[in-house]
Amino acid sequence: RSYTIAVLPGDGIGLEVMPPALRCLEAAAARFGFQLEFRSYPWASCTYYLEHGKMLPDDWKVHLQACDAIYFGAVGDPATVPDHVSLWGSILTFRREFDQYINLRPCRLIPGVTSPLANREGKPIDFVTVRENTEGEYSSIGGKIFEGTDRETVIQNTVFTRTGVDRVVRYAFELARRRPAKKLTSATKSNGISITMPYWDERVAEIGKEYPEVTVEKYHIDILCAHFVQRPHTFDVVVGSKLFGDILSDLGPACTGTIGIAPSANLNPSANRADRGKEWFPSLFEPVHGSAPDIAGKGIANPIGMIWAGQMMLDYLGEKDAAEAVMRAIESVLATAKDAQMQGGADLLTPDMRGKGTTEGLGSAIEKEIRG
Amino acid sequence: RSYTIAVLPGDGIGLEVMPPALRCLEAAAARFGFQLEFRSYPWASCTYYLEHGKMLPDDWKVHLQACDAIYFGAVGDPATVPDHVSLWGSILTFRREFDQYINLRPCRLIPGVTSPLANREGKPIDFVTVRENTEGEYSSIGGKIFEGTDRETVIQNTVFTRTGVDRVVRYAFELARRRPAKKLTSATKSNGISITMPYWDERVAEIGKEYPEVTVEKYHIDILCAHFVQRPHTFDVVVGSKLFGDILSDLGPACTGTIGIAPSANLNPSANRADRGKEWFPSLFEPVHGSAPDIAGKGIANPIGMIWAGQMMLDYLGEKDAAEAVMRAIESVLATAKDAQMQGGADLLTPDMRGKGTTEGLGSAIEKEIRG
Ligand SMILES: CC(C)[C@H](C(=O)O)[C@@H](O)C(=O)O
Ligand SMILES: CC(C)[C@H](C(=O)O)[C@@H](O)C(=O)O
Numbered sequence: 001r002s003y004t005i006a007v008l009p010g011d012g013i014g015l016e017v018m019p020p021a022l023r024c025l026e027a028a029a030a031r032f033g034f035q036l037e038f039r040s041y042p043w044a045s046c047t048y049y050l051e052h053g054k055m056l057p058d059d060w061k062v063h064l065q066a067c068d069a070i071y072f073g074a075v076g077d078p079a080t081v082p083d084h085v086s087l088w089g090s091i092l093t094f095r096r097e098f099d100q101y102i103n104l105r106p107c108r109l110i111p112g113v114t115s116p117l118a119n120r121e122g123k124p125i126d127f128v129t130v131r132e133n134t135e136g137e138y139s140s141i142g143g144k145i146f147e148g149t150d151r152e153t154v155i156q157n158t159v160f161t162r163t164g165v166d167r168v169v170r171y172a173f174e175l176a177r178r179r180p181a182k183k184l185t186s187a188t189k190s191n192g193i194s195i196t197m198p199y200w201d202e203r204v205a206e207i208g209k210e211y212p213e214v215t216v217e218k219y220h221i222d223i224l225c226a227h228f229v230q231r232p233h234t235f236d237v238v239v240g241s242k243l244f245g246d247i248l249s250d251l252g253p254a255c256t257g258t259i260g261i262a263p264s265a266n267l268n269p270s271a272n273r274a275d276r277g278k279e280w281f282p283s284l285f286e287p288v289h290g291s292a293p294d295i296a297g298k299g300i301a302n303p304i305g306m307i308w309a310g311q312m313m314l315d316y317l318g319e320k321d322a323a324e325a326v327m328r329a330i331e332s333v334l335a336t337a338k339d340a341q342m343q344g345g346a347d348l349l350t351p352d353m354r355g356k357g358t359t360e361g362l363g364s365a366i367e368k369e370i371r372g
Numbered sequence: 373r374s375y376t377i378a379v380l381p382g383d384g385i386g387l388e389v390m391p392p393a394l395r396c397l398e399a400a401a402a403r404f405g406f407q408l409e410f411r412s413y414p415w416a417s418c419t420y421y422l423e424h425g426k427m428l429p430d431d432w433k434v435h436l437q438a439c440d441a442i443y444f445g446a447v448g449d450p451a452t453v454p455d456h457v458s459l460w461g462s463i464l465t466f467r468r469e470f471d472q473y474i475n476l477r478p479c480r481l482i483p484g485v486t487s488p489l490a491n492r493e494g495k496p497i498d499f500v501t502v503r504e505n506t507e508g509e510y511s512s513i514g515g516k517i518f519e520g521t522d523r524e525t526v527i528q529n530t531v532f533t534r535t536g537v538d539r540v541v542r543y544a545f546e547l548a549r550r551r552p553a554k555k556l557t558s559a560t561k562s563n564g565i566s567i568t569m570p571y572w573d574e575r576v577a578e579i580g581k582e583y584p585e586v587t588v589e590k591y592h593i594d595i596l597c598a599h600f601v602q603r604p605h606t607f608d609v610v611v612g613s614k615l616f617g618d619i620l621s622d623l624g625p626a627c628t629g630t631i632g633i634a635p636s637a638n639l640n641p642s643a644n645r646a647d648r649g650k651e652w653f654p655s656l657f658e659p660v661h662g663s664a665p666d667i668a669g670k671g672i673a674n675p676i677g678m679i680w681a682g683q684m685m686l687d688y689l690g691e692k693d694a695a696e697a698v699m700r701a702i703e704s705v706l707a708t709a710k711d712a713q714m715q716g717g718a719d720l721l722t723p724d725m726r727g728k729g730t731t732e733g734l735g736s737a738i739e740k741e742i743r744g
Contacts, residue, residue, distance in 0.1 A: 082562075142529075158509075194456040222621075225619055250594035
């Protein structure tokens with residue numbers, strides 16, 4: 001078995017977490033007997049933008065569509081390029097152009113990582129956010145009128161389509177149905193956002209009829225965020241719009257200890273990798289964290305978000321055993337690292353996990369563990 | 373001195389927390405020598421809606437404009453009336469019609485209340501959210517096309533005006549300027565919401581030039597929510613849109629222990645209470661929590677959110693000493709209640725504060741403390 005992976009490290013810590021993550025994937029491939037061909041590209045970065053005046057070359061699609069999957073670091077350098085330019089010129093374009101309509105973001109309390117929440121012992125946290133990934137609040141439709149005057153008015157449309165809402169909600173129900181807790185939480189704000197959000201609620205209720213075995217609950221996003229802090233162990237599958245899913249998938253990992261370990265899969269579940277026509281839309285795997293200009297260049301970024309995203313990619317490619325091994329390696333290194341740190345041994349934990357470790361050190365430990 | 377207060381208890385626990393809160397305000401008035409005339413109205417409630425088919429009588433404005441301030445409980449009973457109907461028919465109408473463009477929501481870690489966050493000792497949390505309260509994401513403009521078909525599309529506009537953004541941002545800067553930390557955090561999402569949020573950022577940057585003494589920082593709402601969990605003690609004044617302010621002002625109190633104590637002032641700072649024309653727009657004071665149908669009728673709702681909102685109302689009315697006394701009473705009862713609970717004495721703390729207390733018991737203790 002052989003897979004071609006487009007590698008886009010991007011900016012900032014994206015450039016730092018990518019190398020150890022690639023070594024981890026290589027290690028898994030070696031151990032489980034498959035090949036990974038990495039094709040690295042410098043574009044989808046602010047460095048590229050500053051040189052070329054655009055984030056992507058004209059033929060970017062050809063390059064990416066020639067691959068089985070996209071492995072993406074992080075993009076953005078607000079000191080040189082406004083965020084909406086760099087993001088809309090890269091990751092947000094990929095999600096939309098390849099119709100990666102599911103953004104899957106697991107959130108787990110992993111032993112060895114310290115949660116900022118008190119008394120988490122005996123209450124495992126293990127849920128997944130299913131985020132709508134192509135429409136909603138990130139519509140890019142709208143504009144400004146009476147510019148520069150007191151009447152200046154700026155409007156942006158939130159757009160929900162039946163197709164867009166139904167497919168993500170159905171995906172979330174399917175996922176919930178296959179998990180032991182069989183519970184789906186829908187994020188809404190239909191009491192305040194009076195047109196699009198009641199529609200979202202309606203579709204959740206409608207599609208829910210097809211899944212009588214799944215318990216459905218809905219919460220307004222304000223109180224749902226509060227519940228994430230107060231009782232994160234009670235969630236199973238959480239479905240939300242582009243914006244609400246974004247918020248919840250940063251807040252969840254903050255509650256379980258660090259965004260540095262959180263992964264993100266941008267999936268187009270309708271695209272068939274085995275039988276590609278010219279319509280082949282690859283899926284994309286990335287850490288939840290961004291390019292983090294504040295810590296870039298220091299070699300202290302947590303590589304686990306990137307590695308775990310790679311783990312999701314292996315799973316997606318069908319390499320289940322390899323994916324399993326990578327996950328076990330992450331878990332065992334984290335558990336041991338905590339003990340070593342407490343006994344005054346070598347500290348592998350990066351600063352976001354309250355340690356003094358480095359990207360290189362932690363990445364290598366996981367790589368070694370994968371080799372077995 | 374005498375003040376006329378419109379009292380709207382609303383639904384659910386609004387009906388339960390209002391009576392003890394009114395007794396607290398009476399106690400403060402008696403002690404500090406002023407009069408409060410309470411005018412109670414049954415409308416702005418789902419009970420009223422079920423009887424009259426509307427949330428408000430036709431002459432609601434006349435009644436409310438005859439008062440110095442509005443004291444509002446909580447509204448909503450989704451089992452009988454859809455939330456967007458009950459909310460848009462009451463609180464959201466008041467905010468917009470009386471142009472209460474500032475929604476002020478203090479968030480403090482009060483000794484005696486247990487935070488779900490570990491290791492908060494020695495790190496006081498004390499910040500205030502300034503929320504835009506009339507425009508933004510709650511626009512009520514938009515609609516549906518191709519209804520009932522696969523092409524069904526639902527659109528809602530987010531609307532920011534120069535006037536609307538500037539006045540709330542300026543208010544936040546003025547507040548920050550007068551606080552010791554002199555720090556303003558702006559909530560944005562300009563990397564994803566590419567039209568309205570970059571405009572918000574622009575206005576914050578522009579108005580910030582008038583306040584060189586204030587340190588300004590901006591964070592995207594996803595990571596800002598994470599920071600609320602990770603380092604809530606570092607915030608001072610936080611400014612956000614209708615939606616972002618809503619989320620942050622529930623998340624903040626969740627981090628400091630309970631939404632049950634959080635107050636909310638809906639202010640029109642341009643309206644002049646001393647010199648009212650027909651343009652007099654009263655301000656409104658309410659707890660942050662909602663009507664909480666799940667615990668309504670049990671007598672266990674925390675009355676402090678309602679009492680603290682009353683404290684903000686006294687402050688607004690110019691009764692600074694009385695306001696001060698109410699705040700001290702809340703603090704001293706909470707501090708003592710915690711000790712009493714730990715020593716196995718009478719438990720005044722309501723269940724949201726991990727106790728077995730009642731609305732009545734806690735409210736009476738605070739009332740007694742105010743009487744001095
Ligand atoms: C009830 C709802 C419409 C309201 C809001 O979002 O404004 C509430 O959550 C609040 O925070 O006052
Ligand atoms: C960078 C930004 C546009 C992006 C998003 O909001 O989608 C990021 O926060 C994410 O969660 O992937």
